[in-house]
Amino acid sequence: MQGLFIEYIILIFIIVALIMLANKLRIAYPIVLVLGEDRRSVRAFERTVDGRRLEFFQNTSNDLFQLIDKETGTTWNFEGKAISGALAGRQLKKVFVLEDYWFDWRLYHPDTSVYLLG
Numbered sequence: 001m002q003g004l005f006i007e008y009i010i011l012i013f014i015i016v017a018l019i020m021l022a023n024k025l026r027i028a029y030p031i032v033l034v035l036g037e038d039r040r041s042v043r044a045f046e047r048t049v050d051g052r053r054l055e056f057f058q059n060t061s062n063d064l065f066q067l068i069d070k071e072t073g074t075t076w077n078f079e080g081k082a083i084s085g086a087l088a089g090r091q092l093k094k095v096f097v098l099e100d101y102w103f104d105w106r107l108y109h110p111d112t113s114v115y116l117l118g
Helices: 002-024 102-108
Strands: 031-035 042-046 056-058 067-069 082-084
Touching: none
Parallel strands: none
Antiparallel strands: 031 042, 056 067
């Protein structure tokens, strides 16, 4: 179980590093990264709809994975589809995400530092 937790933390750090890199390179579109209920599936979407930048929060009022955007109150599923609200039926544009395992990452990036919590 501890190994899975460490892989999960490493995945989070990689995602944060990618966001920081995107900001530093001033990539033209804002993205939202979504981690699935299985804690392994990752998806990324552009978070701009009709030129409007959306901010997302997880809906914790039920057991389903759902996001709600702050600007319109629209509910979105893990596939990036608006399932209810002002933008119902709309689809967020997918952004390519490379998922990797720690052993594979370490093979190609041997100088990577690992920090253990606790």
